[in-house]
Amino acid sequence: MTPLRRSPLALPLALTLLAVLSGAGPVGATTTARVEVACPVCVATFTAPQIMSSNTFGGQDTDFMTRARGHQPLLIAPLLCLKCGYAGFLDEFTPVGTTDQAAPPLPEGLKKAILEEKRLTPRQPLPASGSFEEVPAWVRYDLIAQVYALRGAEPRAVARQYQNAAWVFRHRPEVYLHTLDDDQRAALKKALDEAFKGREGEIKDKHDGNQATFEVEVAEGLLAAAKAEGAPADLGARLGAFLLLRLHGENASARAALDLVKPLLKPEQAADLEEHFTQDLALEREFQAKAAAGLVQAAETTAHPGEKAAMRYHAGELYRRLEQYDKARALFDQTRNDPNLPDFLKKFQAFVEPRMPKP
Numbered sequence: 019m020t021p022l023r024r025s026p027l028a029l030p031l032a033l034t035l036l037a038v039l040s041g042a043g044p045v046g047a048t049t050t051a052r053v054e055v056a057c058p059v060c061v062a063t064f065t066a067p068q069i070m071s072s073n074t075f076g077g078q079d080t081d082f083m084t085r086a087r088g089h090q091p092l093l094i095a096p097l098l099c100l101k102c103g104y105a106g107f108l109d110e111f112t113p114v115g116t117t118d119q120a121a122p123p124l125p126e127g128l129k130k131a132i133l134e135e136k137r138l139t140p141r142q143p144l145p146a147s148g149s150f151e152e153v154p155a156w157v158r159y160d161l162i163a164q165v166y167a168l169r170g171a172e173p174r175a176v177a178r179q180y181q182n183a184a185w186v187f188r189h190r191p192e193v194y195l196h197t198l199d200d201d202q203r204a205a206l207k208k209a210l211d212e213a214f215k216g217r218e219g220e221i222k223d224k225h226d227g228n229q230a231t232f233e234v235e236v237a238e239g240l241l242a243a244a245k246a247e248g249a250p251a252d253l254g255a256r257l258g259a260f261l262l263l264r265l266h267g268e269n270a271s272a273r274a275a276l277d278l279v280k281p282l283l284k285p286e287q288a289a290d291l292e293e294h295f296t297q298d299l300a301l302e303r304e305f306q307a308k309a310a311a312g313l314v315q316a317a318e319t320t321a322h323p324g325e326k327a328a329m330r331y332h333a334g335e336l337y338r339r340l341e342q343y344d345k346a347r348a349l350f351d352q353t354r355n356d357p358n359l360p361d362f363l364k365k366f367q368a369f370v371e372p373r374m375p376k377p
């Protein structure tokens with residue numbers, strides 16, 4: 019007899035929002051340990067998190083960003099030496115006090131470029147003491163991209179760091195929630211509960227188990243309902259649409275939802291939301307544009323047909339998110355009938371293409 023099962027997929031992003039609303043931290047499903055490392059450039063030592071396990075319960079956005087339940091590896095993974103500015107992943111630092119494999123030594127030219135020529139430029143001043151974890155993850159990814167460029171790494175490796183930096187801005191629900199009062203939070207919670215109620219089956223049936231595209235579709239439904247003639251001025255539903263679209267990086271739609279939210283807020287709340295949205299979006303898009311340009315370059319030089327197709331799709335998807343639709347269409351035209359494009363990316367392309375305005 020098959021045991022009766024609960025639906026295995028909860029609603030992670032909506033749950034994250036609700037957890038933030040209730041003031042509870044995320045329930046940890048990503049686990050980390052603390053390890054001591056030495057900087058391979060200046061030999062300063064510090065402790066850093068090591069990701070022991072994670073998950074992708076939150077699904078995958080159509081530009082490949084995966085979301086974990088609990089703490090996000092994306093925000094934990096980039097390490098930074100506050101003393102010299104060198105940044106990289108855990109295996110690019112030297113382990114201290116263990117027999118773990120040490121990273122290969124860095125070329126002397128790279129050390130000289132960092133220590134003597136000061137070729138790294140952090141986007142925010144680095145604190146003189148304390149933990150590198152106080153530095154926003156996007157600043158750390160930008161530094162990793164700079165280190166990789168100094169090392170002469172392949173364009174795709176540099177582009178990946180810019181993509182990581184852009185993704186960081188999708189993990190800041192608190193900046194959009196912090197001014198809401200109790201009644202507004204209750205309205206948001208009620209609207210999200212209602213929007214998702216009874217629809218869990220669609221994740222498997224319509225979205226191949228992908229929580230992320232399902233949530234985008236739910237949010238678009240809320241936005242369409244709010245835009246309809248004679249629609250009630252439902253703050254909770256409009257906020258729900260805005261937050262879900264923003265946190266999935268569907269920023270053109272998030273902009274439309276925000277414009278519907280603002281008249282229902284106090285003026286100072288509307289101004290705060292607008293400021294955070296505008297500032298974060300400018301940075302997110304700056305990094306998306308760098309990533310897209312790098313991916314286009316990498317796609318032209320790779321000899322591997324599957325990678326070429328995937329990188330063209332990825333760049334096209336970034337240009338769609340940047341609302342540079344001509345560039346997006348040109349790349350999607352190349353991948354649409356490319357037999358080397360993996361099946362899951364064909365599905366992603368079929369999901370995102372109808373979401374662009376008609377030419």
Ligand SMILES: [Zn+2]
Pocket residue numbers: 057058059060061062099100101102103104
């Ligand atoms: Zn250092």
